[in-house]
Amino acid sequence: MSELTRYAWMVAPWSAKGWGYLAVEAQGDLLTRIGLMTGDYRPAEGMTPQPEDPLLKEAIGQLGAYFSGGLKRFDLPFELDGTEFQKQVWNELLRIPYGETVSYGELAERIGRPKAARAIGNANGAHSLPIIVPCHRVIAAGGGLGGYHDQTKRSLKLKCFLLKLEGAERPGDCEKYKRVF
Numbered sequence: 001m002s003e004l005t006r007y008a009w010m011v012a013p014w015s016a017k018g019w020g021y022l023a024v025e026a027q028g029d030l031l032t033r034i035g036l037m038t039g040d041y042r043p044a045e046g047m048t049p050q051p052e053d054p055l056l057k058e059a060i061g062q063l064g065a066y067f068s069g070g071l072k073r074f075d076l077p078f079e080l081d082g083t084e085f086q087k088q089v090w091n092e093l094l095r096i097p098y099g100e101t102v103s104y105g106e107l108a109e110r111i112g113r114p115k116a117a118r119a120i121g122n123a124n125g126a127h128s129l130p131i132i133v134p135c136h137r138v139i140a141a142g143g144g145l146g147g148y149h150d151q152t153k154r155s156l157k158l159k160c161f162l163l164k165l166e167g168a169e170r171p172g173d174c175e176k177y178k179r180v181f
Contacts, residue, residue: 005032005047008056013067013161022131024059031059031078033128036158063131067165072098074132082126085113089123096137099166103141121147136162143170 007025023035023043035043043049050056058076065071080090088111095110096102102110104117104124113119124135125147136159140146148159160174 005044006050006053006056007035007043007047008049008051008053008060010060010063022063024056024063026053026055026059027079029055029077031055031076031129031132032081034130034132036130036155059132066131069165076132078129078132080127080129080133082123085119086123086126089120090127090133093124093133093135093138096134098134099168101137101139101163101168104138104146105141107138117141131162134162137166137168139170139173143173145173 005025005027007023009021009023012022023033024031025033025035025043025047055077062071062074062076066074080087082090089107092107092110104120105114107120107124108114108116111120120138124138127133127135130136130148136148138146145156145159148155157174160169163169164174
C-alpha cells in the first residue's frame with residue numbers, strides 16, 4: 001500500500017491581488033505537486049493537511065525565501081511523473097539559471113530536438129511542480145511570454161510576477177496583465 005499524500009499551504013506573495021495560495025504536496029520523502037490554489041484547487045480525496053511535516057515545512061520555507069529574493073535555486077527532493085521526453089525537458093528546465101530566460105526553440109535545441117518547440121511547450125505545461133521546476137523561464141521566440149500553467153490570464157500574471165521577481169521581465173511583456181485583478 002502506498003503512503004498517503006499529504007499537503008501544507010502557504011499564502012503566496014501575490015495574494016493581496018485577490019488570489020494566491022500554494023499547496024505543496026508530498027508523498028513519502030518526495031514533493032509531488034505544487035497546486036496554485038485558485039478557486040478550482042481541491043486536495044485529492046484521502047489527502048491530509050500536515051503543516052508541521054518536515055519536508056513540507058522545508059519546501060514552504062524555501063518558497064518563502066525564493067519569493068523574498070533570498071533563494072535562487074531550490075534544494076528539495078521531488079518526483080515528476082511523465083514520459084521520457086517530458087522528463088528530458090524538465091531536467092533541462094532545471095539548468096536555466098535564475099534571472100535568465102530561453103525560448104521554446106532554444107530549449108528544443110538544447111535537448112537535441114530542434115523541431116520540437118511546440119512539444120517543449122506541451123511538456124513545459126505538463127509537470128506538477130511550477131516554480132521549483134522553473135518553466136516560467138521559457139518564453140516565446142520573439143521575446144513574448146508564451147504560455148504558463150493553465151493559460152488563463154491569472155497564470156500569465158503569475159509568470160510575469162515570477163519573471164519580474166527574478167529580474168527577467170522584458171519591457172512590455174506584462175503590460176496587458178496588470179489589470180487582471
